[in-house]
Amino acid sequence: MARVFVGVAAVAVVMPIARAHSDHALSTARAVVKEQKAWGIAGDARVARRTVDVSMRDDMRFSPQQISVQRGETLRIRVRNEGKVMHEFVIGYPADNAAHAALMIQHPGMEHDEPYMVHVPPGKTGEIVWHFNRAGEFEFACLIAGHYQAGMTGKIRVTDRTVTGRPATDGNPK
Numbered sequence: 013m014a015r016v017f018v019g020v021a022a023v024a025v026v027m028p029i030a031r032a033h034s035d036h037a038l039s040t041a042r043a044v045v046k047e048q049k050a051w052g053i054a055g056d057a058r059v060a061r062r063t064v065d066v067s068m069r070d071d072m073r074f075s076p077q078q079i080s081v082q083r084g085e086t087l088r089i090r091v092r093n094e095g096k097v098m099h100e101f102v103i104g105y106p107a108d109n110a111a112h113a114a115l116m117i118q119h120p121g122m123e124h125d126e127p128y129m130v131h132v133p134p135g136k137t138g139e140i141v142w143h144f145n146r147a148g149e150f151e152f153a154c155l156i157a158g159h160y161q162a163g164m165t166g167k168i169r170v171t172d173r174t175v176t177g178r179p180a181t182d183g184n185p186k
């Protein structure tokens with residue numbers, strides 16, 4: 013099952029690039045693209061009804077270490093860096109985060125920026141607005157060189173609404 017999901021994620025990464033190279037001008041390819049990932053899609057802050065506060069510390073721990081979400085929710089995730097070094101909050105599959113973290117060891121200065129990640133300097137607060145429209149078990153992690161390896165990770169569990177009876181609508185333009 014996990015393998016199937018990883019395959020879908022890989023396709024989602026490749027497709028926008030293929031489009032950009034065919035029928036789109038370079039300028040439009042640079043526009044903000046809400047790209048569907050296996051763990052959701054960039055959210056609209058206006059429809060975020062819940063804010064989750066997460067703190068990051070130099071002991072390489074997040075607090076809380078688990079976030080529970082109902083599929084269809086848009087969360088405002090407010091991430092505060094309580095440490096003295098840079099930290100970041102990146103959502104993904106554990107395998108993707110692990111691969112990315114390994115790359116960060118090789119290239120510590122490597123810049124990366126996606127709507128599902130935020131880099132937060134010491135003492136500052138960053139924010140992600142993310143629409144969780146796929147159920148599953150995901151991970152949030154700090155990919156700064158050495159931090160992931162030191163255990164700076166947490167879990168995001170996205171479940172379908174089965175108790176309330178409200179259907180879990182996707183609510184996203186395709």
Ligand SMILES: [Cu+2]
Nearest residue numbers: 099100154159
């Ligand atoms: Cu960190």
